[in-house]
Amino acid sequence: MENVLGFVALACGLIVGLGAIGASIGIALMGGKFLEASARQPELMNELQTKMFILAGLIDAAFLIGVAIALLFAFANPFVLA
């Protein structure tokens, strides 16, 4: 029982932490490229900005789903019921 709780706590930390690393790298790469691209061609900025926001949402989504699942495990743990 205590073992399970401890492992689930560790797992929640890993889910949020690793997800955050991935999402941050993704956003950083994309944001950097966006700035570069709009410095080269400022007239494309508005068009690129829309696409950047869409992609930011897509990158964020996997991380936020992870956070949701981790928080769910933290508060309504399905593994201790068994």
Add this chain to the structure above:
Amino acid sequence: MATADTAGTHAPKAGEYIQHHLQHLQKDFSFESVKQTSIVDFSLFNLDSVFYSVILGVLGCFFLWRAARKATSGVPGRFQAAVELLSEMVENQAKGVVRNAKSRKLVSPLALTVFVWIFLMNAMDMLPVDALPSLWHSAGPAMGFADYMRVVPTADLSTTLGLSLSVLLVCLFYNIKIKGAGGWAHELVAAPFGDHVVLYPINFLMQMIEFTAKTVSHGMRLFGNMFAGELVFMLIALMGGTWAWQFNPISGMFWLGIGHVVAGTVWSIFHILVITLQAFIFMMLTLIYVGQAHDSH
């Protein structure tokens, strides 16, 4: 947790508070109160999600309809200008993705509806997290309902997967309409790897995986964002709750009140971006998927 334990017999523990707030008002089809035990259960529905999504859908349609009825070709009022901006934005996005002008007559209004509806449902997150549930706490049991209420319909997997399944149906409809049943059947087995009898099963498998992955990720993305947002709002509310139970300047819990206000403000402002962005992404992906149904390989 220890702080909540000492606060009295009626104060719920943090875990209980969260679990109570994550429970939908569930009914089975003979309108009896039930509680879901397995992850997938088709014998019940979430009455609160259905209620709020229908109310918000009607509200959104009503305001758009009123803007359309009162529209003038002269100087537009503020509301008309806002609705015009919105529908023009959607129309421009649709033009870029769906090339068929005839399909756009249905698809652009569909995308606008999806955007407005999902935005309104997401915006329920902006209400104080306990406001409607605590109203329900005094009203619901008096009317013979269970004391559960979740106000954000998009933080319910049933709603978001329902939306994404409807988008899938629209995609299938356009696949058949544009390519014909025979043409689409041929594409199902001939794309993406090529038109050869040996490759037919692999192609078909890939197509099935593509449709499933599209639909599931479409719904899960919206659900994950809204669910995480709602949970963080609950945690912030818990900070304030713990502070109120432990109103003692000497104990460390005193600073939770300030943390509650600061974190609540920051997260609310960030969440304005998230709810708009997620509604926009859902709309864009709807357009992109319908646009894909128009492309032949």
